[in-house]
Amino acid sequence: MFPSPEGKFFGITKSEANTAVKPRRREGISPDSLPLFEFSNVVNSSLDLQFILSTVLLTTMGKMLVAKGMVLLRKEEHRFEVVAAKGIDQASFPKAFSIEKTPRAICKVDKLASSRLPWIDTFVIQNQKLLVPILSEGKVVGLMSLGERMSGTKYSAMDTHLIQSLVNLSGSAIAKALIIDQLKEANRSIDRKYQELNTLFDLSKEFNVGLDAEKVVRLLTFALLGQVGASKYIICLRNHSTLQIVAARPNVERTMDPLLEQLCEIRKAEFISDLARQKRFREPGVLLQQKGMTAVIPMQMQSQIKGLILVGERLRGGNYSKVDLEFISSLGNLAIISIENARLFKEAIEKQRMEDELKIAREIQQGLLPEDLPHIQGFEIAAINIPSKQVGGDYYDALARSEREFVIAIGDVSGKGTPAALLMANVQAALRTLVPIESSLPKATAQINDLTSSNTRGAKFITFFWGILDVGSRTLRYVNAGHNPPLLLRTDGSVERLEVGGLILGIIKTQTPYQEGSVRFQSGDTLVMYTDGVSEAMDSEGRDFTEERLEVALKRYANLPANEIIHRVQQELETHTKDTPQSDDITMVVIKAL
Amino acid sequence: MADFKINHREGEGVYVIELKGYLDAHTAPELENAFQRLLNEKKFNIIVNCRELAYISSAGLGVFMAYIEDVRKNKGDIKLTNMSAKVYNVFDLLGFPLLYEIYKEEKEALSKFKTIQKA
Numbered sequence: 001m002f003p004s005p006e007g008k009f010f011g012i013t014k015s016e017a018n019t020a021v022k023p024r025r026r027e028g029i030s031p032d033s034l035p036l037f038e039f040s041n042v043v044n045s046s047l048d049l050q051f052i053l054s055t056v057l058l059t060t061m062g063k064m065l066v067a068k069g070m071v072l073l074r075k076e077e078h079r080f081e082v083v084a085a086k087g088i089d090q091a092s093f094p095k096a097f098s099i100e101k102t103p104r105a106i107c108k109v110d111k112l113a114s115s116r117l118p119w120i121d122t123f124v125i126q127n128q129k130l131l132v133p134i135l136s137e138g139k140v141v142g143l144m145s146l147g148e149r150m151s152g153t154k155y156s157a158m159d160t161h162l163i164q165s166l167v168n169l170s171g172s173a174i175a176k177a178l179i180i181d182q183l184k185e186a187n188r189s190i191d192r193k194y195q196e197l198n199t200l201f202d203l204s205k206e207f208n209v210g211l212d213a214e215k216v217v218r219l220l221t222f223a224l225l226g227q228v229g230a231s232k233y234i235i236c237l238r239n240h241s242t243l244q245i246v247a248a249r250p251n252v253e254r255t256m257d258p259l260l261e262q263l264c265e266i267r268k269a270e271f272i273s274d275l276a277r278q279k280r281f282r283e284p285g286v287l288l289q290q291k292g293m294t295a296v297i298p299m300q301m302q303s304q305i306k307g308l309i310l311v312g313e314r315l316r317g318g319n320y321s322k323v324d325l326e327f328i329s330s331l332g333n334l335a336i337i338s339i340e341n342a343r344l345f346k347e348a349i350e351k352q353r354m355e356d357e358l359k360i361a362r363e364i365q366q367g368l369l370p371e372d373l374p375h376i377q378g379f380e381i382a383a384i385n386i387p388s389k390q391v392g393g394d395y396y397d398a399l400a401r402s403e404r405e406f407v408i409a410i411g412d413v414s415g416k417g418t419p420a421a422l423l424m425a426n427v428q429a430a431l432r433t434l435v436p437i438e439s440s441l442p443k444a445t446a447q448i449n450d451l452t453s454s455n456t457r458g459a460k461f462i463t464f465f466w467g468i469l470d471v472g473s474r475t476l477r478y479v480n481a482g483h484n485p486p487l488l489l490r491t492d493g494s495v496e497r498l499e500v501g502g503l504i505l506g507i508i509k510t511q512t513p514y515q516e517g518s519v520r521f522q523s524g525d526t527l528v529m530y531t532d533g534v535s536e537a538m539d540s541e542g543r544d545f546t547e548e549r550l551e552v553a554l555k556r557y558a559n560l561p562a563n564e565i566i567h568r569v570q571q572e573l574e575t576h577t578k579d580t581p582q583s584d585d586i587t588m589v590v591i592k593a594l
Numbered sequence: 595m596a597d598f599k600i601n602h603r604e605g606e607g608v609y610v611i612e613l614k615g616y617l618d619a620h621t622a623p624e625l626e627n628a629f630q631r632l633l634n635e636k637k638f639n640i641i642v643n644c645r646e647l648a649y650i651s652s653a654g655l656g657v658f659m660a661y662i663e664d665v666r667k668n669k670g671d672i673k674l675t676n677m678s679a680k681v682y683n684v685f686d687l688l689g690f691p692l693l694y695e696i697y698k699e700e701k702e703a704l705s706k707f708k709t710i711q712k713a
Contacts, residue, residue, distance in 0.1 A: 222656025316689030
């Protein structure tokens, strides 16, 4: 309803609002001498129900010399609303009340007073004497009441006849005006629906480009405030397993979370007052009532509750209807789709980023491994490295130091991914720098340790084994810095473990010098170096392959060539792990004396 | 995409925001920023002139709701003026005339602020 041209309800203040927002009704025409045909013309040329009823009332009051009267209109089956009252203090009078067994013909209030109809007292108190039903198409659409005549005389049969004629004359005008009012109301409700749809459309458009949960929630609150008119609200979203309050007006303390969690068992929008009556929702229900919340609406996606919207009293008054809750439901479900999409999108990006990072880590690691193994006179050498998906940080190396001496190394960095690969690069660089320098193995190991421990500040460590193989003396001098002891399988079936060395690298600057071990190869001896990815390869039930089993396997294959030994062990590992994803890098280096 | 613009004017302790174009879910954050800035600057006497506002959606109305309490708490107000019939209809449908002072002309809102300031 747009303001009348005079702009009558521009410039209202809040306190005036209730009365000022309605267009001011024109007063009815009252001269008691108004001839009937003129009266008929006046009322029938109007479509304004208020005007018509006021005119009927005033004309009747004028003709009958009555100072008090009113007109009520039927709003629902038994509910009547006062639409015009003259000479009656409306403040002391209910605006609407229930009237049952409405009289269909003019009757005297005094006569009905004994009928024990509960509503009749209202008229008695106001000293009303006559009740005139207003009929339209045979139905009672309203009621006019008249007070005492100022002349003191009672209503005669002639009077009631005249009154009935006046009311009857305006009957068709009232019917018309009622229909107009209904049409107006229907129009307005269509407008409201249209506005709701517009809101959904507006938000869905925006939600689709948003891809940002925070922004979606903000727009949702605007719609709750603007369209629904909720003065209070709480919005919570499920983040993995917990429900979190993401927006609230006014602010609420986080201790509400577990209570809200209980509400996730609802299947549809509910009024809090209904929930508070149910045993299992009593606690959250009562608390939310105290917080001024009226209804809770689940935000659902694929029939899962991903969040809740709670709304409190409406700014413009009135209660929430079922239709309102349905609308909030649509709004919420629309929002949750975008929020979930935003979350999935973020996760996808995060996953992609991690995969990219792992790819880099893998590239770094593979770049550190020797492309070709050196040819070592009188020996056979073979190696394998199978990186796991997360890139574990295994490393091995084999290079010539001189014509007689070869450096062989194997190591495993704690942690996974790029940080592990970078630290391994550090170790490799140190190793390659130190190899040509004439220095003892324990000293060089101490240097590598000092370098890495200052880089890692103790946060990471490396198990490391390296040695220098002299092809002339067929001896291997070595240092084992906390690595799985390599196994030396002798031709007589005995197994030696190469354990001499010291602390793992990277924990602390070298305090105690590393020790050097030495072994001498006989023809047919096989040295097997490996990382824990071999001994700890897991089957589907989480059982390790174990060092013992590796030893048994190696004894079985010790007579085979170096690369064949690796191949067979690899096969045994596959049999053990079957389809279980490889959780750590697998690295083996085998050296066999010919 | 239809645009939306906000102009600012200030005089005699009253701040005027002029809205232009389409105020919907997409442009609502701009109005939100404008209100937030005024609040930060402690400017609580606000007139929103809607002369060139072509369209307002519920999200746009929501922004008004989001700030009115804070403004009134600080003894200020947001008064609305110069609405087109179409825009007024949306305000009216959603019950806003109960909550806001709406004037035909900006000067009416201005004089209202002034009488309060004098008092």
